[in-house]
Amino acid sequence: MLQTRTGKRTAQAALKIAVSLVEQGVIDREEAVRRIEPASLDQLLHPMLDPKAKTTVLAQGLPASPGAASGKVVFSADEAEALAVRGEAVILVRIETSPEDIHGMHAARGDGSTGEVMVGEVPTIQPELSGDFATLMGWADAIRRMKVRANAETAADARTARRFGAEGIGLSRTEHMFFEADRIGAMRRVIMAEDETGRRSGLAELLPIQREDFAEIFRIMKGLPVTIRLLDPPLHEFLPKTEGEFAEMARLTGKDVAAIRHRAVVLHETNPMLGHRGCRLGITYPEIYEMQAAAIFEAAVAVAKEAGEAVEPEIMVPLIATKKEFDILKAMIDRVGREVMERAGVTVSYLVGTMIELPRAALLAGEIAETAEFFSFGTNDLTQTVFGLSRDDAATFIGVYQRLGIFEHDPFVTLDVTGVGELVRVAVERGRVTRPGLKLGICGEHGGDPASIAFCQAVGLDYVSCSPYRVPIARLAAAQAVLSGEAGSGTA
Amino acid sequence: MLQTRTGKRTAQAALKIAVSLVEQGVIDREEAVRRIEPASLDQLLHPMLDPKAKTTVLAQGLPASPGAASGKVVFSADEAEALAVRGEAVILVRIETSPEDIHGMHAARGDGSTGEVMVGEVPTIQPELSGDFATLMGWADAIRRMKVRANAETAADARTARRFGAEGIGLSRTEHMFFEADRIGAMRRVIMAEDETGRRSGLAELLPIQREDFAEIFRIMKGLPVTIRLLDPPLHEFLPKTEGEFAEMARLTGKDVAAIRHRAVVLHETNPMLGHRGCRLGITYPEIYEMQAAAIFEAAVAVAKEAGEAVEPEIMVPLIATKKEFDILKAMIDRVGREVMERAGVTVSYLVGTMIELPRAALLAGEIAETAEFFSFGTNDLTQTVFGLSRDDAATFIGVYQRLGIFEHDPFVTLDVTGVGELVRVAVERGRVTRPGLKLGICGEHGGDPASIAFCQAVGLDYVSCSPYRVPIARLAAAQAVLSGEAGSGTA
Numbered sequence: 001m002l003q004t005r006t007g008k009r010t011a012q013a014a015l016k017i018a019v020s021l022v023e024q025g026v027i028d029r030e031e032a033v034r035r036i037e038p039a040s041l042d043q044l045l046h047p048m049l050d051p052k053a054k055t056t057v058l059a060q061g062l063p064a065s066p067g068a069a070s071g072k073v074v075f076s077a078d079e080a081e082a083l084a085v086r087g088e089a090v091i092l093v094r095i096e097t098s099p100e101d102i103h104g105m106h107a108a109r110g111d112g113s114t115g116e117v118m119v120g121e122v123p124t125i126q127p128e129l130s131g132d133f134a135t136l137m138g139w140a141d142a143i144r145r146m147k148v149r150a151n152a153e154t155a156a157d158a159r160t161a162r163r164f165g166a167e168g169i170g171l172s173r174t175e176h177m178f179f180e181a182d183r184i185g186a187m188r189r190v191i192m193a194e195d196e197t198g199r200r201s202g203l204a205e206l207l208p209i210q211r212e213d214f215a216e217i218f219r220i221m222k223g224l225p226v227t228i229r230l231l232d233p234p235l236h237e238f239l240p241k242t243e244g245e246f247a248e249m250a251r252l253t254g255k256d257v258a259a260i261r262h263r264a265v266v267l268h269e270t271n272p273m274l275g276h277r278g279c280r281l282g283i284t285y286p287e288i289y290e291m292q293a294a295a296i297f298e299a300a301v302a303v304a305k306e307a308g309e310a311v312e313p314e315i316m317v318p319l320i321a322t323k324k325e326f327d328i329l330k331a332m333i334d335r336v337g338r339e340v341m342e343r344a345g346v347t348v349s350y351l352v353g354t355m356i357e358l359p360r361a362a363l364l365a366g367e368i369a370e371t372a373e374f375f376s377f378g379t380n381d382l383t384q385t386v387f388g389l390s391r392d393d394a395a396t397f398i399g400v401y402q403r404l405g406i407f408e409h410d411p412f413v414t415l416d417v418t419g420v421g422e423l424v425r426v427a428v429e430r431g432r433v434t435r436p437g438l439k440l441g442i443c444g445e446h447g448g449d450p451a452s453i454a455f456c457q458a459v460g461l462d463y464v465s466c467s468p469y470r471v472p473i474a475r476l477a478a479a480q481a482v483l484s485g486e487a488g489s490g491t492a
Numbered sequence: 493m494l495q496t497r498t499g500k501r502t503a504q505a506a507l508k509i510a511v512s513l514v515e516q517g518v519i520d521r522e523e524a525v526r527r528i529e530p531a532s533l534d535q536l537l538h539p540m541l542d543p544k545a546k547t548t549v550l551a552q553g554l555p556a557s558p559g560a561a562s563g564k565v566v567f568s569a570d571e572a573e574a575l576a577v578r579g580e581a582v583i584l585v586r587i588e589t590s591p592e593d594i595h596g597m598h599a600a601r602g603d604g605s606t607g608e609v610m611v612g613e614v615p616t617i618q619p620e621l622s623g624d625f626a627t628l629m630g631w632a633d634a635i636r637r638m639k640v641r642a643n644a645e646t647a648a649d650a651r652t653a654r655r656f657g658a659e660g661i662g663l664s665r666t667e668h669m670f671f672e673a674d675r676i677g678a679m680r681r682v683i684m685a686e687d688e689t690g691r692r693s694g695l696a697e698l699l700p701i702q703r704e705d706f707a708e709i710f711r712i713m714k715g716l717p718v719t720i721r722l723l724d725p726p727l728h729e730f731l732p733k734t735e736g737e738f739a740e741m742a743r744l745t746g747k748d749v750a751a752i753r754h755r756a757v758v759l760h761e762t763n764p765m766l767g768h769r770g771c772r773l774g775i776t777y778p779e780i781y782e783m784q785a786a787a788i789f790e791a792a793v794a795v796a797k798e799a800g801e802a803v804e805p806e807i808m809v810p811l812i813a814t815k816k817e818f819d820i821l822k823a824m825i826d827r828v829g830r831e832v833m834e835r836a837g838v839t840v841s842y843l844v845g846t847m848i849e850l851p852r853a854a855l856l857a858g859e860i861a862e863t864a865e866f867f868s869f870g871t872n873d874l875t876q877t878v879f880g881l882s883r884d885d886a887a888t889f890i891g892v893y894q895r896l897g898i899f900e901h902d903p904f905v906t907l908d909v910t911g912v913g914e915l916v917r918v919a920v921e922r923g924r925v926t927r928p929g930l931k932l933g934i935c936g937e938h939g940g941d942p943a944s945i946a947f948c949q950a951v952g953l954d955y956v957s958c959s960p961y962r963v964p965i966a967r968l969a970a971a972q973a974v975l976s977g978e979a980g981s982g983t984a
Contacts, residue, residue, distance in 0.1 A: 269882065269884075269885045270764065270765070270882060270884040270885055271763045271764065271765040271766065271882035271884065271885055272762065272763065272885075273762070273763040273766060273880075273882075274763065274765060274766070274876060274880050274881055274882035274885065275882050275885040275886075276885060276888050276889050280889050283889070283892060283893070283896065283898070284888075284889050284892050319880060321879045321880060321881070321911075322898055322899075324896070324897065324898045325898055328896065328898075357880070358878070358879065358880040359851040359877065359878045359880075359911070359915070360878045360879050360880075360908075360911035360912075363878075363910075363911050363914050363915070364910065364911060381880065384766060385851065385877045385878070385880050386850070386851045386852045386855075386877070387813045387850065387852050388765075388766050388811060388813060388849070388850040388851075388852075388873065388877050389766055389813070390761065390762060390763035390765075390766035390767050392761075392762040392763065393761040393762055393763055393764075393766065393767040393768060394767075396768050396776075397768050397772050397775070397776050400775060400776050401775070404775065404816070404820065405816065406775070406814055406816045406817055406820075407814075416852075418855075418856065419813075419851070419852035419855050419856060420852075422855050423851070423855070
């Protein structure tokens, strides 16, 4: 039994002082909101070790998420899942993780804030979202102008998002749903198919599963807007990588190992970030996006019928570089929507919009907004393309860059206001000239970073979207951005 | 003995007619320049099969370059080199080529315009650069405003460039020099070194070789400007890829196969295009750029002494995203220049400038021009980052994109005026506001494309640079751009 250590609980003290001073009439609510460091809230949002408990640190790893959890250590995703099914709490320990591990990650209880591994089960304290925390968040909500949504694709994440006050889902990455154990097989059959008929047969298996995923999220979000991004990663991400995995896949699919290896070689890309992904998949394999659109609309009409509550799907097309790509896919999505709603005899309102994550899309935003009904700034990929910098590969030199002062901040953490930010500003201006009511949000990691949130406020976005556990941080930062009334400083 | 077929010789007829009509007073020189399709000149610039000869086509391959050549077929680069050393003409035939083949490509006579392989030695006609061709090119030169330079890094290419009228070298890719058989070993020792001392020892071996490369080019270019780009590709491009090559490299370097394989794994990148390359190498391994700067300055002072003729090295830093990167490297280059010139007692004038090939560099051009003395638009990489599109990986779907009308032209052939072009225009404007005399050129493939050359003229560039065989095409297109006085149409 192992467990990880908690951080200091300074945030709780700061909240108590701020709320007390307001109650005593010493400061006003705005000043109280100003005084709390948004990032410090993170300490309050996860289960933590009881600071009074005695601990013995056994080892140290890389922390994967904040908080503390305990369980039996396992070293493979399959073992994690097997034990979790039997009701055991497990901690998954891997040299490094791959998409193959995702069922193990879901089955595991977690890895913790500091990466420290302790012997035994140390008592933990559950996060306390009422009291001073709730009071201050209420004041922040009254001040802020931007909405705060969450990035979520599982029911658990959607529930966490709601609990932390998310006002919708700003990014639901549908590909994450395909990595689960009950679907990766069907997805691989789609990829191994010789032709469109073969692909459609695999997709037909995925349709009801994906529909149920969406329906579940719509039920949890109770009529709040849900932005669903159509398939984004290149297909080779769904294929196994090693000879052992090729053999296992051959056993499961009845295909030849050589055929699987060949397909992996054919799909291999030199620069997958800049490759056959995003809407390029939707253009070349329209049946994939058709299936996803059908699943979204079928889920929406089903939940509308059962709940009598309007769901607002916002269907988002990734990696648009030209208006024509968007128009081709929007026409297809609208057609599928019409067909599903006619069949069901139910109408739901929906939007079709696009990520703005390539420099070209930002520059051509005025043209793209003629047909796109919303923009969501995908600032992770926009940072990668504006800097010509792969997030996966930057680790080897980004430390030197920060030491030499070339990067003031890591541009993947805090939005680069002068470079990436100019393209965001250009896209906002040009998009709104074409379509004054254009809905604008951000769904990159920057959506949960206080300095970047200040920029989003300054540039006029309608909402930020971030990981569920950062929603309270974003709510507070959005309020502070209104109070300071100016953009935060950026990178470089 | 095999040989490839020629294209039609319509260009020669068109030239003859245009020149005759001017001589007869029917049209003026401008009209004559207007009437020749620049791309058609390509037919005249390579040795061609005699159209009267009888041929027997044996097989068909992918054409690698225009023209016709004959020789004994060989299937490996080593065999090509071995036979070429003995004075035999060889044609290199490979399933696909890799950097390992480069010595074979240089040794071979070529592969031809159409990819057709013919039995026996078919008589060829050498390109005729005098007569009507020279007359019309003279008229074009009198009209055009932009200079035309060539991309060249070998003495042979530099000579060809001069013969075709290049007014300088716009891009000399120093990494090509490291792939040659006599240097790849030293380059690999640099990469395999455990520390800076080890790297410096490998670089010391490369310095005199690289110095002689530059000196040779300076001698051929006789005082014309020569732009030399410092090392650009990621280091793993210089390592072998297969187990057989690992073993061979182990034999040559005395290193362990496991150590070589390990280094290749460590250097492996997910997205090398967006990885640890360009000026990022110069920042993290300054000794590499120091060696290159020393080689350039030592060659410049040596040739200035022997020829008494001023050479104008323009040292170009690739992949700049921030002013700070450029400033750190310019300070180092200036210091090395001072040291070399003091030691030699000779002063040469030189410029230090940067590629503009990342969206961020284009946006921040005003700031970067405070210290950068010239810009060269690297529109290959700028197209890749603006579209988020890898040139290596686009082949799988770019055909569909053209069929559906998403791309009007291949954006890697004809510059995308609305997207990439806007960033070029922004960089030109902002750069010249800071530094009114800023020298501006283009060195991507677009520098040899007539429609893109029209855009370069419209946006106010000083020169275009293209492959040596496209120099006459660029000279004519630059004249036509002046005559039409408007930008060509672009992609999408």
